[in-house]
Amino acid sequence: AQSVAQPEDQVNVAEGNPLTVKCTYSVSGNPYLFWYVQYPNRGLQFLLKYITGDNLVKGSYGFEAEFNKSQTSFHLKKPSALVSDSALYFCAVKRNTDKLIFGTGTRLQVFP
Amino acid sequence: NAGVTQTPKFQVLKTGQSMTLQCAQDMNHEYMSWYRQDPGMGLRLIHYSVGAGITDQGEVPNGYNVSRSTTEDFPLRLLSAAPSQTSVYFCARLDLDGLAEYTGELFFGEGSRLTVL
Numbered sequence: 001a002q003s004v005a006q007p008e009d010q011v012n013v014a015e016g017n018p019l020t021v022k023c024t025y026s027v028s029g030n031p032y033l034f035w036y037v038q039y040p041n042r043g044l045q046f047l048l049k050y051i052t053g054d055n056l057v058k059g060s061y062g063f064e065a066e067f068n069k070s071q072t073s074f075h076l077k078k079p080s081a082l083v084s085d086s087a088l089y090f091c092a093v094k095r096n097t098d099k100l101i102f103g104t105g106t107r108l109q110v111f112p
Numbered sequence: 113n114a115g116v117t118q119t120p121k122f123q124v125l126k127t128g129q130s131m132t133l134q135c136a137q138d139m140n141h142e143y144m145s146w147y148r149q150d151p152g153m154g155l156r157l158i159h160y161s162v163g164a165g166i167t168d169q170g171e172v173p174n175g176y177n178v179s180r181s182t183t184e185d186f187p188l189r190l191l192s193a194a195p196s197q198t199s200v201y202f203c204a205r206l207d208l209d210g211l212a213e214y215t216g217e218l219f220f221g222e223g224s225r226l227t228v229l
Contacts, residue, residue, distance in 0.1 A: 102156075
């Protein structure tokens with residue numbers, strides 16, 4: 001069975017500092033991995049995805065994520081956080097035509 | 113709105129009442145789905161559809177019905193609402209990026225907040 005874990009309910013970081021939001025997954029075969037962001041009272045917005053190829057994936061708003069097959073991780077990163085990055089972040093995984101499975105979400109709080 | 117329109121945005125029901133959450137997409141996408149979002153639970157798939165006339169169950173289908181009579185519309189019906197169905201509901205469409213394996217990303221509506229008393 002597929003599963004995805006986001007071990008941190010909340011991540012706090014000062015503006016200008018690098019940020020990491022962690023995600024690990026469990027899936028047999030090759031995974032398709034996604035990151036979404038949700039701003040207050042809004043739907044989820046797609047940030048980036050890994051399907052195949054380069055392990056470092058670049059996405060919207062300066063975010064990037066690194067696929068690590070040996071550690072079954074897909075951590076979201078940004079070199080310099082902005083206050084406007086404060087939101088709820090979801091990692092998701094699927095395999096082939098299987099349904100997309102979401103993690104429980106990590107709230108990112110960026111302090112001025 | 114990512115081409116996905118949900119109505120209503122807010123609804124309060126009494127236990128046992130029925131209602132339909134509407135979802136419409138304007139880009140002729142085949143794949144549509146309904147999720148519910150609950151604190152600490154992330155998003156869980158309720159039902160999905162890969163085209164008109166085709167629907168299937170997700171992780172938490174009990175208490176919900178769907179139909180897909182047209183490509184554009186994918187309504188979610190609660191036949192007899194229960195307090196456990198208090199949640200935020202999201203409809204989403206999938207962008208097929210030319211591959212058969214549905215590797216495209218989901219585009220979500222703004223959500224419908226449902227409270228069942």
